Amino acid sequence: MKILILANRLPHGNVAGGHRLIYQRMRQLIDRGHCVGLASFVDPTEERHVAGLRGQLHEVETLPTKRRNLPVRILRDYVSGSLPAIYWKNHTKTMMRLVGDLVERTQYDVVVAEFSEMGMYLYRNPYLSAVHKVVSCHRCLTTAFSKYMETAGVPLSLRIKSATQVRLLEKYEFELYSAMDHILTLTAEDRFTLLQHAPQLPISVIPPGIDFDYLDREPVAKPADPIIMMCGYFADKSNHDGAMWFAHEVWPIARRKHPSLKCFFIGEGASNEMERLADKDDRISVAGAVDDLRPYREQATIFINPMRLGSGLRIKVLEAMATGLPVVSTALGVAGIPAQNGVNCFVADTPQLFADSIGWLLNDGHLAASMGRAAKGMVERQYDVRSTIRELEQVLAEVVSI
Template sequence: MNILFLSPEIPFPPDGGHHLRTLNILKILAQKHEIYLIAFAQNRSEFEYVAEMEKYCKQVHLFPVAKTGFNVQFILLALRNLFSRTPVIAQRYFLKSACQKIKEIQQSRSIDLVHIDMLALGLYQSCFSESPVLLTDHNVESLRLYRWMKVHRNLPFKAYLWCQYQKMRLFEKHICSTVTHCTVVSHHDLILLGNLCEKGHFSVIPNGVDTEYFYPMEAPSVPLKMVWVGGMRSPYNADAVDYFLTTIWPIIREEVPTASIDFIGAAPTDRLQKCAAQDRRLNVLGFLPDIRPLVQQAGVFIAPIRSGSGTKLKVLNAMAQAKAVVATACAAEGIEAQDGKHLFIAQDHRHFADLVIRLLRHPQIAEQVGRDARRLIEETYSWQVIARDLDVLYESFRQRRIPIDPVVKNSADPATAVFRRRHAGHSPLENSIHP
């Protein structure tokens, strides 16, 4: 099949959750299909990776977009967005030059399927011909914005996030209802989006792990060592680290004075750098090309994430290395794991600290949980299994026999119920959305 694949970023290097999923799927799918990749770049340095992606794709076209954050280009975009019904992230990605390239590819090649690898690229539906469109929802984007708004302390920015949440909720409903088919990364997200977008058609294609790369190494754990993995340019990761430092670490430090933790990830927060300067037990290591040896040394992998949505690949990777993971409900969301058997889910900061302390003091429990976690990953979350399922879905488009996973209505899951109540009673988005 000839597949036109739209990605919000060039998925290289594989240094984050979205990159990992997209790159692994493209590698395997390219063995059977011709991939025409349209992607976007915030920095000129990203154009260096075009040659890497040409190993797997027939064509690669990369387009520059405005950087996020406090810069003139993005601030002007955000100001213009005040008068638009479209979320700023979707408006940011919509470029006439990219739309023109999409049309050129469709005119010169017989495209069997368009794969949109992020909701924010949904505006490009106006550029497609008659090809069926498959959308991958890596997250429930409106829920992610809502959670971020709830934990943010800056009131003007909180108000801005609230406006973006309202726009995203309507945009998400419209796009998921108008594409041919959507894939989500978990049954949890299937319930949320299925109830929000009742006209949409969904299948679950979970996130995965390269089980040959992430595996239990022959390296003994360092006593009383924890590890965090995640670049802190992401606001969700930055919030998780600061939350750990302010509410969880003081309890652990008091109960286990010799405990220590490695923080792996680019752009450490100001709070982390300040705390590390005053406490030698906090080791700030920055970005590392290979995180596996240090993860293997740790007795406990922490994931104190409070905002965001979707399945966290960092958690799956740690489980693949047979590490005991202590996570919030948000960090464990969508993973088909049993609490207390495959990982530990904390209800609040005190519970989180108590779980970590227990595992540090009883490493044999951590080792058993790690073994069970690895077994779960091998059986459920291997990229080979996941790419195979996606390939079956691709073939179903060719045969026009698309499988649909049933959506469980009125789920008893409390997070789902809260989210559904938030969305109840809102009017649908108008048929046309203009960037």
């Protein structure tokens, strides 16, 4: 098949989370003999990865990430127009035309829009000729905005923005899905969520694949002081909220009980608020963007995922589990994962229980090792990239044959 992938951020081997999943999907589809192209927005900090992708894919076309001026952004965030704000911030006629030109030039069999935001380039695109269209929904945007309104501690500005946008967002998001040939979700829970809004949607669950060949490395000695680690793209509201909730509510408890404990926040997009945490506390580090997360996971004692907002499956949790790193997470942070509390992870939704879970792992090395082994075994059985890519390939083949 000829498959064109659309992405709102450049997918490459060193990126984390959902965009690493996209990169793995592209690599595996190429290895299975398919012709794969990419159209993506790219930030200047990631342009160095474009040349490597051009050496792997049939073609790669990129556009610079759109920068909107602040007054216009504020206006669109709080005053609903014909296009919801989260779609509008990624909207450009140049990408509309580019997608149409690529489909016409290469005669792709199917276009897969990764993340719902990129689905707009397959919906009402005047430059797009007839082609099979698929949206890979990493999270339901309507559900995410609803949680912004319902979760305690979310800034008032975000609550107001969500309240003004959620109805328009729901209408647009599900009209878009209904115009597609097929929808992909990462979990059965996400599939159920979408079907509650639109029961007629053709949806398949394709779990993320974990590349054990990439993750498996020689074990290294841990540092003397224990480290808890959180990673993510912190410009994303759900990651930022989770980091700040942990820092303000959980960290003071854990810090008092474990004087040598350190906390690392690793990932692009850290806010000034996060940087100030590190300035005030020498046991907190904000590493920013890194080219390779593996050395940080190898040094860490515990991986945390204190997510309270958003939806979808957290690939970063699966990758941590796949390396045998014990995980402490909120229930939302392991949604869609076969999490067994006390067996392959600890699940905690209150600050005290979250801090206690960290303490149990720090104080009991046997428990931490046993939990890490159980988690790694679960990921090996259910999320190996070779089996999940076959599922994706089968769904795409069925779409093309319609």
